[in-house]
């Protein structure tokens with residue numbers, strides 16, 4: 001594809017989702033957009049970019065084309081109990097304290113801010129279910145949000161291939177919380193009922209979501225530039241009570257990005273609100 | 279979740295070829311995504327066609343390059359490409375014609391693993407041979 005077409009797509013993506021693409025990702029833009037061009041009966045990527053620029057057809061058409069481009073360009077890689085460690089830490093270090101502090105309200109709200117195809121929220125739901133009788137009469141709710149409508153569709157359906165469940169999901173959890181139908185493993189309805197999904201762009205306002213005791217924002221900030229990260233982290237901090245917990249991905253940090261959070265000593269990837277900033 | 283990824287070992291150092299190879303990996307990835315997100319074999323067709331068309335174009339570009347540099351193994355390499363295409367198409371036909379579902383008959387996954395393996399193997403074993411030839415030639 002031409003450098004002009006590449007920079008048009010990269011600019012669009014940056015503005016629309018915060019994702020910043022360097023030009024060594026040209027092949028990725030091509031391999032994602034070529035199938036899309038075909039699907040829209042356009043000859044090639046040049047044709048697709050022209051349609052993106054031109055607002056071809058009715059307004060609705062153009063908007064859905066732009067959505068399709070965004071969907072195609074997001075990296076949705078995820079798996080059950082990704083990295084394991086954070087889930088162990090939630091079980092051993094985070095939940096016991098949080099449960100103690102919430103024992104009168106008996107309620108926990110968790111937000112998965114880049115839910116992708118659902119493996120992360122379902123892992124959290126399983127973890128809570130497995131936690132023990134202590135949480136039995138609690139109100140546990142998990143909100144999964146993502147900018148990709150396609151990814152959310154899969155999250156809501158809760159169907160996974162053999163390949164997807166093989167990596168990360170322990171066998172005893174697999175048979176307890178999923179059942180096999182034809183070639184897919186499907187999440188049982190009881191687990192599904194703990195999670196609500198909603199399309200949400202982290203660049204836009206999310207004040208109306210309310211407060212969350214734990215926020216998972218893993219492996220999404222890596223696609224953004226520092227300033228975007230900083231703004232999102234600050235806005236996330238406002239959706240949390242003073243004792244709320246933020247969980248980032250293993251390659252991510254707030255260091256030199258945001259003063260609104262502090263690393264919890266000894267728990268890598270876990271952050272608490274910086275009292276000096278709130 | 280990622281089914282196949284390009285890695286540094288596959289680097290040929292020839293820009294257009296590396297670009298094509300990376301794209302092929304991502305197109306297999308997308309075929310895997312299509313396979314997982316739908317039950318309908320018809321819905322997987324576009325992703326498969328896309329992959330096969332791009333494969334064909336890549337093979338053609340590669341063979342043109344081999345012609346240009348006078349690679350002695352050109353005829354054999356062409357045959358490797360033809361064999362690969364035939365094998366994939368045969369597997370795809372079996373997958374499409376198969377009425378059975380379930381793990382025992384999961385030709386879809388078999389096809390996907392085949393695609394993944396052949397691409398990696400062909401690059402490492404066959405493509406790397408002409409890459410070596412081109413490098414040697416440039417040195418002299």
Ligand SMILES: C[S@@+](CC[C@H](N)C(=O)[O-])C[C@H]1O[C@@H](n2cnc3c(N)ncnc32)[C@H](O)[C@@H]1O
Pocket residue numbers: 016017018019074075076077078079082113114115116117120145146147148151200201202203217218219220223249
């Ligand atoms: C690599 S996945 C991470 C999934 C999961 N959190 C994990 O760690 O396994 C990144 C997700 O971020 C989403 N994403 C990218 N930009 C976004 C934005 N501006 N707002 C919300 N989600 C976004 C993508 O659609 C994708 O599903």
Ligand SMILES: [Fe+2]
Pocket residue numbers: 299336340401405
């Ligand atoms: Fe090749």
Ligand SMILES: [Fe+2]
Pocket residue numbers: 340355359400404405
């Ligand atoms: Fe080849």
